[in-house]
Amino acid sequence: MDKAEILDFSGKTVIVTGGTRGLGRVISEYFLDAGANVVTCARNAPEKPIFSELTNKEAVFFETDVREPEKVESFISEVVQHFGRIDVLINNAGGAPSVKS
Known part of the structure; x- marks a missing residue:
């Protein structure tokens, strides 16, 4: 069974x-x-x-720093304008803040 058979996120x-x-x-x-x-x-x-060679699709990239709220708002607006919707959000950005020792 391949990935496409497990979950279908078409559209x-x-x-x-x-x-x-x-x-x-x-x-x-x-x-x-x-x-x-x-x-x-x-x-x-x-x-x-x-x-993806399986679907012949390419991800769309936006240069965005998620630490800056106004940039995030602009990014979200552009995604909705382009695709009309957002169905899934995976927050994988960021890490632990640096702390002086």
Whole structure:
């Protein structure tokens, strides 16, 4: 059984923050394989496009720093304007704040 048989996200829009590297990239690729429209955001563009050979779809990337509320609002507005909806949000961005020792 392949990924496409497990979950079908065709026509759904999925946002993955921090979706360009590591676990976020794997999550983005999984949802692409499941047929979703995937939108990733991060502070830096991916080194190579996030693409599914199974569905022949590519994730849309927005350079967005989720620590800045006004940038997040603009990002969300653009996603809704482009796709008309958001069905799934995976918050994978960020990490523990740095603390002086």
